[in-house]
Amino acid sequence: MSQSAAHNLEPRGGPGRRTVELPASLPLAPAPPRHAGSAVVHAHHGEIVQGVFYSADGTLEHGLVTLPCPLFSARARFHARPTGPLAVEPSDRGRALKAARMTLDALGRTGWGGSLRMEGNVPLRWGCGSSTTDVLAAIFAVCDAFGTQLPREWIARISVAAESASDSLMYGPERAILFAQRLGTVLMDLGAPLPPVRVLGFNTEADRGVETLALPPCQYSPWEAEAFRPILGLLRHAVERQNPVLLGRVATASTLIMQRHRPKRGMADLLRLASECGALGVQVAHSGTVVGFLFHPGARSEADVGRARAGLHRLGMDRTWDFSTDSAPHPAGLP
Amino acid sequence: MSTAVIHANIVDAIALPRIVWLRPNLIGLAFTLMKLLPARHIVRKAGESGELRPGGLIAETTSGTFGLALAMVARLQGHPLFLVSDPAIDAPLKRRLEDLGATVHIVDKAGASGGYQQARLEVLERVLRENPGSFCPRQYTNPHNPESYAPCAEQLSHAAGAVDCLIGSVGSGGSVCGISSYLRLLGPELEVVGVDTHRSVLFGQSDAGSGRLLRGLGNSLMPANVDHTAFDQVHWVGAAEAFRATRELHRGHSLFMGPTSGAAYLVADWWARRNPDRLGAVILPDEGYRYLDTVYDDAWLEAQGARLDVLPREPVEWDHPHDGTDPWAFYQWGRRTHAGVMGGAARLQGVPS
Numbered sequence: 126m127s128q129s130a131a132h133n134l135e136p137r138g139g140p141g142r143r144t145v146e147l148p149a150s151l152p153l154a155p156a157p158p159r160h161a162g163s164a165v166v167h168a169h170h171g172e173i174v175q176g177v178f179y180s181a182d183g184t185l186e187h188g189l190v191t192l193p194c195p196l197f198s199a200r201a202r203f204h205a206r207p208t209g210p211l212a213v214e215p216s217d218r219g220r221a222l223k224a225a226r227m228t229l230d231a232l233g234r235t236g237w238g239g240s241l242r243m244e245g246n247v248p249l250r251w252g253c254g255s256s257t258t259d260v261l262a263a264i265f266a267v268c269d270a271f272g273t274q275l276p277r278e279w280i281a282r283i284s285v286a287a288e289s290a291s292d293s294l295m296y297g298p299e300r301a302i303l304f305a306q307r308l309g310t311v312l313m314d315l316g317a318p319l320p321p322v323r324v325l326g327f328n329t330e331a332d333r334g335v336e337t338l339a340l341p342p343c344q345y346s347p348w349e350a351e352a353f354r355p356i357l358g359l360l361r362h363a364v365e366r367q368n369p370v371l372l373g374r375v376a377t378a379s380t381l382i383m384q385r386h387r388p389k390r391g392m393a394d395l396l397r398l399a400s401e402c403g404a405l406g407v408q409v410a411h412s413g414t415v416v417g418f419l420f421h422p423g424a425r426s427e428a429d430v431g432r433a434r435a436g437l438h439r440l441g442m443d444r445t446w447d448f449s450t451d452s453a454p455h456p457a458g459l460p
Numbered sequence: 461m462s463t464a465v466i467h468a469n470i471v472d473a474i475a476l477p478r479i480v481w482l483r484p485n486l487i488g489l490a491f492t493l494m495k496l497l498p499a500r501h502i503v504r505k506a507g508e509s510g511e512l513r514p515g516g517l518i519a520e521t522t523s524g525t526f527g528l529a530l531a532m533v534a535r536l537q538g539h540p541l542f543l544v545s546d547p548a549i550d551a552p553l554k555r556r557l558e559d560l561g562a563t564v565h566i567v568d569k570a571g572a573s574g575g576y577q578q579a580r581l582e583v584l585e586r587v588l589r590e591n592p593g594s595f596c597p598r599q600y601t602n603p604h605n606p607e608s609y610a611p612c613a614e615q616l617s618h619a620a621g622a623v624d625c626l627i628g629s630v631g632s633g634g635s636v637c638g639i640s641s642y643l644r645l646l647g648p649e650l651e652v653v654g655v656d657t658h659r660s661v662l663f664g665q666s667d668a669g670s671g672r673l674l675r676g677l678g679n680s681l682m683p684a685n686v687d688h689t690a691f692d693q694v695h696w697v698g699a700a701e702a703f704r705a706t707r708e709l710h711r712g713h714s715l716f717m718g719p720t721s722g723a724a725y726l727v728a729d730w731w732a733r734r735n736p737d738r739l740g741a742v743i744l745p746d747e748g749y750r751y752l753d754t755v756y757d758d759a760w761l762e763a764q765g766a767r768l769d770v771l772p773r774e775p776v777e778w779d780h781p782h783d784g785t786d787p788w789a790f791y792q793w794g795r796r797t798h799a800g801v802m803g804g805a806a807r808l809q810g811v812p813s
Contacts, residue, residue: 347505347603347604347607348603348607348641351607351608351610351642352610352642352645354610354611354613354614354642355610355613355614355616355617355642355643355645355646356645356646357614357618358613358614358615358616358617358618359617359618359621359622359646361618362617362618362619362620362621363621366621368621371621371622374622374646374647375646378645378646381645382645
């Protein structure tokens with residue numbers, strides 16, 4: 126399954142489904158309502174950038190652009206029943222349950238119940254979007270059970286309401302989105318995917334993570350708040366020209382600003398190592414513990430990635446993983 | 461793809477530069493009136509902090525383009541403006557400032573010490589004292605000045621990606637230090653070339669002797685906003701060379717700019733010829749209209765002894781900043797502090813070898 130298909134978040138979506146064009150003269154019969162649905166949502170590997178950005182009306186909003194990661198995903202299966210309770214397994218996935226309830230309401234199925242089963246391998250508290258992947262998978266699985274879809278703006282609102290902060294995962298990797306995570310709105314559609322990069326990932330806190338939703342928003346200095354303008358300018362250039370080198374610079378700039386607010390241990394050593402190994406930049410989960418060295422995509426960076434992995438080992442980072450944003454996950458890369 | 465936007469006002473519409481190719485490896489940032497960026501941002505920030513209340517008086521000492529930019533911003537936002545200037549202010553600018561509603565106060569005699577600059581500051585402080593709630597932008601020390609250039613860095617980064625070198629004239633330190641601080645966040649290896657003029661104190665010359673004919677860059681006082689550690693290389697450009705380069709910019713590129721732009725262009729063109737494989741961007745701060753009767757008038761150039769028929773191709777390299785009125789010279793500043801360059805050299809001279 127190609128990476129873009131794996132990231133296709135539309136219910137019942139399959140490879141190439143979006144490109145099939147039906148003759149206009151053939152009206153589509155509505156799909157019969159089903160009582161079971163499922164969905165898979167891939168996680169992200171933290172952000173390329175997170176900061177504050179000027180919205181169309183000139184106000185500063187917190188926003189981010191996530192880095193898609195095909196290594197981690199959440200799956201939801203939903204069986205709908207016209208009456209009765211709505212339950213989730215494992216029972217601690219309250220946000221997914223809340224999202225499923227809100228989705229039923231949004232679909233006009235108020236009062237329906239059913240069972241929601243969540244599974245997946247998205248690490249908790251690493252900043253890879255574990256909450257959002259669960260919530261989105263639940264929303265899509267419920268929609269799938271009724272053979273329908275919700276507009277993305279609705280999905281964003283449900284997602285924000287279910288977990289108080291969200292990210293742009295629902296838009297998939299086909300388009301880079303500057304997303305206001307606290308509002309659940311799109312600040313800017315960058316019009317194309319992020320340029321492809323190869324990511325060597327690791328966790329700076331092997332045994333721990335951070336509780337993302339408990340973190341207060343960063344208080345940026347006036348200089349920093351303005352600095353996100355040129356960062357966004359360079360990101361737009363990198364996306365328009367599909368330039369991974371400049372994407373690396375954008376990521377490092379955002380990492381450097383975040384380091385002043387939520388420092389990650391040993392970042393000076395990590396930045397030096399990345400530079401010595403020919404990495405294009407260093408991205409972080411701004412509200413988490415994963416870090417990624419960015420490289421040119423594909424085999425051309427094989428030697429650089431190898432040297433970086435050895436260097437990380439010397440710095441005590443024994444577990445690393447490696448993926449390219451434009452290809453299917455490498456089985457050996459699974460953490 | 462073109463964008464069609466209706467701006468809130470003319471300041472928002474023209475604050476950012478046009479970006480044009482001057483050579484295959486040199487980009488020009490051609491501003492209508494560059495000082496609109498700091499004027500708009502400083503006034504906005506003062507309003508947000510409560511330092512400037514709606515309708516509050518703005519007062520500043522300036523006889524240059526910052527005054528004009530302030531007058532435009534103040535007019536649009538309903539602030540009265542008091543500008544202190546000296547007799548050197550040109551009459552058309554004064555008329556324009558007054559048409560925008562500004563009060564232009566000309567100090568008629570120089571202070572006992574510190575010349576007109578000191579006399580102007582004394583008037584300014586008195587006006588601020590006598591008008592509680594009034595606000596002074598202080599472009600030379602206000603950190604919102606360099607910060608105000610972030611939208612320009614954004615535009616340049618979006619349009620060009622990464623540039624290898626930024627070249628610009630230095631007066632308050634706002635534009636070059638501001639833009640380069642942001643570009644270096646995105647690429648610390650950015651080379652920064654500052655353009656100064658002889659008898660300016662910014663990079664180690666003294667301002668003794670007769671005044672500077674080339675205005676709009678350089679300074680008699682050291683602005684706190686000049687971050688000397690931003691600069692890899694510093695040039696001193698004379699009036700005649702800058703005026704000639706201003707005319708070349710017009711004749712060669714149809715770019716009708718002022719002499720500050722000419723000085724920067726002279727250096728940028730040289731840099732671009734020396735670095736054919738690297739990409740440079742040069743700041744061109746204002747348009748030529750104010751200089752039609754001076755820089756664009758051959759008779760005036762002749763009368764000033766500032767007419768140059770052929771532009772020098774190369775500057776001379778100095779091994780240390782020193783006083784002198786010509787020729788075009790440069791020095792490898794090396795991102796050092798002012799004391800690091802001036803004091804360090806003095807210490808070196810005292811060390812027996």
